[in-house]
Amino acid sequence: MDTDVRAKDFAFPELKPPHVDLRLDDQIVTSVSLGIHTRLQEPKEVDDSIGPPLKQLIVVTPTYNRGFQAYFLNRLGQVLRLVKPPLVWIVVEEKVASFETAEILRRTGVMYRHVVCTRSPSEPKDRGVHQRNAALEHIERHKVDGIVFFADDDNVYTVELFESLRTIRRFGTWPVAMLAPSKNKAILEGPVCNGSQVIGWHTNEKSKRLRRFHVDMSGFAFNSSILWDPKRWGRPYSNPIRQLDTVKEGFQETTFIEQVVEDESQMEGILPGCSRIMNWHLHLDTSNLIYPKGWLLEKNLEITLAIK
Structure with missing residues (x-):
């Protein structure tokens, strides 16, 4: 038997797979392609209109148990929720933080702090004074940075006012x-201006003509750092800045x-x-609100109609 394969030529028959038709729903699949389609993410355009972060607004609202309290707080809360953040709403109550007020504040969707004023006023006119002072003490103790504005709950405000407060420096x-x-x-009531300069x-x-500055309580705002950083503003003394209950109303x-x-030179x-x-x-x-017969004023926050 010849076992020498070195000089031999071998010929192999051509092997072909059998022809098979693949059918899907009676359609012949003639080709299958696999591929990965990639797309490079286009670089995002930089928005040159984005400026420095907005100043925080610190809105201080004293409130108390009376008719229309819920209406006043809800109305102010709906305005504040239209203002661009950052904004913190400091709502001050007497003696205790009521559940009813807290529920109203939660429903507004505005970031808030519910503060209690423990000092009892000797006269009704001093109620707001003590409540605002409680808020000022809170701001000073926690060094809350922003523009402080006293917004009583029964006044009417525009969104434009709150947005304008962010231009205040001092x-x-x-x-x-x-x-x-x-x-x-x-x-x-308020300033007479030449541009942004107060001239009268x-x-x-x-x-009230004996007053030095003829301004309503809701007619001014100031930088909160004046309360807790007097050196920055060149204040010669560091006594706490508070409202006084020893002066006449107004x-x-x-x-x-x-x-x-x-003086006016430091105002804008x-x-x-x-x-x-x-x-x-x-x-x-x-x-002195008079309610129709059959109506019940429950905790001076909500009006409930009795069912007969």
């Missing part, structure tokens, strides 16, 4: 439209402002020319 002021106590006319004051009440605003600024008129009315003080008195 102390800003603007005119406020007020319904006279007689309810038969409207008056204007609107005032209509003879009894003088709380001017005596407070005198602790924050020396909001907006240029102080020509816009952005909030209204209506002097609404809800202490």
Whole structure:
């Protein structure tokens, strides 16, 4: 048997797979391709319009148990939720933080702090003074940075006002439209401006002409660091800045402002020319509200109709 395979030629028959037709729903599949389709992510355009972060607004609202309290808080809360963040709403109550008020604040969707004022006022006019002081103490103790604005719950405000507060560097002021106590006319109180420079004051009440600054409580705002960083603003003394309950009604605003600024040169008129009315003080008195027979005023927050 010849076992030498070195010089031999071998020929192998051509091997072909049998022809097979693949059918899917009576259609012949003639080819199958596998591929990975990739797409490079296009670089995102940089938005040059994005500026520095917005200043935080610190809105201080004293409130108390009375008719329409729920309405006032809900109305103000709905305005605040339209304001761009950051914003913190400091709501101050007397003696205890009520469940009803806390529930209203939660429903607004606004970031808030519910503060309690433990000091009892000797007169009704001092209630708001002590409550605002409780908020000022809270801001100072926690060094909450931003622009402080006293917004009573029964006043009317525009969103434009809150957005304008962010332009304030130290102390800003603007005119406020007020319904006279007689309810038969409207008056204007606040600064007269040349651009952003305060050059005078609107005032209509003879009894208040002795005030240094003719401003409504909701007609000014200031940088919170004035409370806890006096050296930054060149304050010669470091006594706490608080509202006074020892002055006559109507003088709380001017005596407070005198602790924050020396004169009009340290003020900024909001907006240029102080020509816009952005909030209204209506002097609404809800202490003598008369409710229809069959209505129950439950904790002065909600009105419930009795079912007969």
